[in-house]
Amino acid sequence: MLSTQKNEILIVDDIPTNIKLLHDVLQTENYKVSIAKSGKSAFKKLNKIVPDLILLDIMMPEMNGFDVCEILKQNTRTEHIPIIFMTALTDEVNKVKGLSSGAVDYITKPIHTEEVLARIKVHLALRKTQQKLQNEIAERKQTANELSQTLDELKRTQTQLVHNEKMSSLGRLVAGIAHEINNPVNFIHGNLQHAECYVEDLLGLVSLYQKHILNPPKEILDKMESIDLAYLEKDLVKILTSMSIGTSRICEIVSYLRIFSRLDEAQIKPTNIHEGIDSTLNVLDNRLQRNNDYPNIRVVKDYRPIPAIECYPGQLNQVFMHLLSNAIEAINERDTHRSLSAANADPGMVMISTAVRDDRFMMRVMDNGTGIPENVRSHIFDPFFTTKDVGQGTGMGLAICYKIIAETHRGxxxxxxxxxxxxTQFFLEIPLSLN
Ligand SMILES: Nc1ncnc2c1ncn2[C@@H]1O[C@H](COP(=O)(O)OP(=O)(O)OP(=O)(O)O)[C@@H](O)[C@H]1O
Ligand SMILES: [Mg+2]
Known part of the structure; x- marks a missing residue:
């Protein structure tokens, strides 16, 4: 059988005859009744019970009903309980004052039991409806929150999926190109160094001839003039140097491409990630200390305790290197557009935070550099996407990070x-173990 819970009513009154009358009639109507003979004893009672309604007398010694009502309405535990004042029939001022201090209704003395019961019923029913509405609103709010979280998660997964698809086909393409370019470019780069030596030797020999053969035949003199030997000597060395810079750059790009397309060759090992980040910071130290007047870049670490993580440590170090290099470059870029005093007031800072949540390692790298405009943000993980000047960036850093984190580490x-x-803040998360 279903048991319906009795509604509880607290009577606060100092006059015993009133209390008795109300108590008897409420009990006959099957209400649970509690009694307090003053404001103070009402507060004590309310520490233990939360009644469904309070009948509150106005004229009481020590603390009158208005004060009691106001205190109850300020307390989160009792603010929602409907309060009905009890006041003399003629007392219009008190009725108004009672309602404005937070009461929902009043009954007049001498007490008419039918009136009391009728008013109590109305207010209990109202309270019930109000509670239902509040619960419903809270539930809807909760559902709305959950929905918006799911939507965010979906958006992120969708972006990740699009990237996955793009990256795997790009990965294959890149691996092919890197393989094809690698041999010829190494061949040119390696031989350029020999070529430089030979050219130096040949030019040395020519100047020896010039020194020792003071009157060369006309044919040689004509040739020297037509090829502008003096200019050729100077320019040839310059050309070779710039060719060598060019091939170094191509080798660098090819090595990025090779790393990018064969990232799964290294070993999985339990790794102390904090050591990896610190060693990367060490390598970058000369870029954090600046040799112009601008303040050094501050590194703030918020490392939480984390266990050894089963991962490809060399590859993760590459990720740290790219994220931190980008942060430093963004801070440098911001500084080139602001005054020294502005930079001193708000120096460049990189904050690195780590933590473990559930079974995932989380990391955030935050900088106060230029920031990334919204229209650029959707491209930053694409291979070869860069906003840096020609020669400054290959646009491969974040594409490599993406490959390492999303594909190799399933993060x-x-x-x-x-x-x-x-x-900008970059977030990454990977499972604590890949097995
Ligand atoms: N912390 C950052 N603050 C501002 N912009 C950033 C940041 N990190 C990345 N970017 C933007 O993303 C682009 C791509 O970054 P990515 O590291 O892939 O290439 P890159 O730094 O341009 O070249 P490199 O291959 O030498 O790393 C950058 O050119 C820059 O516009
Ligand atoms: Mg970069």
Missing amino acids: KIWCEPNPDEPG
Whole structure:
């Protein structure tokens, strides 16, 4: 059988005859009744019970009904309980004052039991409806929150999927190109160094001839003039140097491409990630200390305790290197557009935070550099996407990070604006173990 819970009513009154009358009539109507003979004892009672309704007398010694009502309405535990005042029939001022101090209704003395019961019923029914509505609103809010979280998650997964698809076909293409370019470019680069030596030797020999053969035949003199030997000597060395710079750059790009397309060759090992980040910071130290007047870039670490993580350590170090290099470059870029005093007031900073949540390692790299405009953000993980000047960036850093995190480590990497200031935050998460 279903048991319906009795509604509980607290009577607060100092006059025993009133209390008795109300108590008897409410009990006959099957209400649970509690009694307090003053404001103070009402507060004590309310520490233990939360009644469904309070009948509150106005004229009481020590603390009158208005004060009691006001205190109850300020307390989160009792603010929702409907309060009905009990006041003398003629007392219009008190009725108004009672309602404005938070009561929902009043009954007049001498007490008419039918009136009391009728008013109590109305207010209990109202309270019930109100509670239902509040519960419904809370539930809807909760559902709305959950929906918006799911939507965010979906958006992220969708972006990740699009990237996955793009990256795997690009990966194959890149591997092919890197393989084809690697041999010839190494051949040119290696031989250029020999060529430089030979050219130097030949030019040395020519100048020896010039020194010792003071009157060369006319044919040689004509040739020297037509090829502008003096200019050729100077320019040839310059050309060879710039060719060598060019081939070094191509070798660098090819090695990035090779790393990018055969990332799965290294070993999985339990790794102390903090050591990896610190060693990367060490390598980057000369870029954090600046040799112009601008303040050094501050690194703030918020490392939480994390266990050894089963991962490809060399590859993760590459990710740290790319993220930190980008942060440094973004800070440098911001500084080139602001005054020294502005930079001193708000120096460049990189904050690295780590943590473990559930069975995933999480990391955030936040900088106060230029920030990434929204229209650029959707391209930053694409291979060869760069906003840097020609020769400054290959646009492969984040594409490599993406490959290492999303594919090799089955994790996620994404970027958001820095919430407080200009700048960017990169987030990554990977499972604690790949097995
Ligand atoms: N922390 C950052 N702040 C501002 N922009 C950034 C940041 N990180 C990346 N970017 C943007 O993303 C682009 C791509 O970055 P990515 O590291 O892939 O290439 P890159 O730095 O241009 O060249 P490199 O291959 O030498 O790393 C950058 O050119 C830059 O526009
Ligand atoms: Mg980069």
